[in-house]
Amino acid sequence: MTIIDQTRLPLEEKFLSSKNYRDVCEWIKSLRIRGAPAIGIAAAYAAALAAFEFGSKGKIDPRLDGALGEIHQTRPTAVNIRNILARLRKLDLSGKVVGDVFLGEAHKILAEEVDSCRKIGRFGLELVPDEAVILTHCHTGGLATGGYGTALGIIRAAHEAGKRVMVIADETRPLLQGARLTAYELQKLGIDFKLIVDGASGIAMKKFKVDLVVVGADRIAANGDTANKIGTYNLSVLCKEHKIPFYIAAPSSSFDLAAKSGEDIPIEERNPDEVTHFRVAPSAPWRKFIMTLMGANCRSAPENISVYAPAFDVTPADNIAAFITERGIIRKPYLASIAKAVG
Numbered sequence: 001m002t003i004i005d006q007t008r009l010p011l012e013e014k015f016l017s018s019k020n021y022r023d024v025c026e027w028i029k030s031l032r033i034r035g036a037p038a039i040g041i042a043a044a045y046a047a048a049l050a051a052f053e054f055g056s057k058g059k060i061d062p063r064l065d066g067a068l069g070e071i072h073q074t075r076p077t078a079v080n081i082r083n084i085l086a087r088l089r090k091l092d093l094s095g096k097v098v099g100d101v102f103l104g105e106a107h108k109i110l111a112e113e114v115d116s117c118r119k120i121g122r123f124g125l126e127l128v129p130d131e132a133v134i135l136t137h138c139h140t141g142g143l144a145t146g147g148y149g150t151a152l153g154i155i156r157a158a159h160e161a162g163k164r165v166m167v168i169a170d171e172t173r174p175l176l177q178g179a180r181l182t183a184y185e186l187q188k189l190g191i192d193f194k195l196i197v198d199g200a201s202g203i204a205m206k207k208f209k210v211d212l213v214v215v216g217a218d219r220i221a222a223n224g225d226t227a228n229k230i231g232t233y234n235l236s237v238l239c240k241e242h243k244i245p246f247y248i249a250a251p252s253s254s255f256d257l258a259a260k261s262g263e264d265i266p267i268e269e270r271n272p273d274e275v276t277h278f279r280v281a282p283s284a285p286w287r288k289f290i291m292t293l294m295g296a297n298c299r300s301a302p303e304n305i306s307v308y309a310p311a312f313d314v315t316p317a318d319n320i321a322a323f324i325t326e327r328g329i330i331r332k333p334y335l336a337s338i339a340k341a342v343g
Contacts, residue, residue: 035144040080044106052099114147116326121157138229139181140216167193224317224334225262236319262314272307
């Protein structure tokens, strides 16, 4: 399995390769690969690597079962990993090499996710005016989805359709996925954009007359409550104040009908160092010098302080104008329409 190390972007395009499922688990935990659809895809390939390693045949034996458990625990909030592993467990393995079966299914999952993103882009087009200012948060492009993107896929589809789109991209503290990854992809796609700090979202909505906000999702409950990158909830509240529609773009694989509401969604808390330090990427001689003096991370806060570092927050369904999925646009009342669309 080969990935581009997202923690090195945009300063360095470094690829990582491994045939060991444990390495893939580390990549997911360390955010070298991130984005709910992408880590679901990675989980499928990790499961195949584990099955080949243990020589499993005809069934999921105890060692493979343990490996699947390790993969499951890598990121607790995104539902895609759980759904993908449940899908693999349901496959007919009788008399078959499990690695071959899992690998074939992983290829299918990757193709399905890319196809879903393109459909999300087409459905989302109807919500984008011919001249639009769109604000987005975190990163939802091809790197996060296996190809094309969800929220960023809608922006990309609008650009490809000839609509005049300008994007406001939040930097997305503390790990700067918007600054590092969204800006990286928008620049490569030739889409006009401005990068802002997270705290400037409100004034940017007013100054640039934002038409809509569209973000991704890591898990969506049966009632429409949505877990996404920390700061998403804040944006939804700002949208209500400014009367701007707030949309969630996500494949059906991100819905969790077993979670009745946002209260049932586990929220991952990250290492406090991600808040109290800035990462220095070693892609130039002067950066390597800084790393030698100060270590890979530069402290930006006092030592021995208390830190709250949730990776996600939950946006209440009432703040969401609609969900844009590969099966169409889902509108209120969500409890019934979500069940009908993805149940």
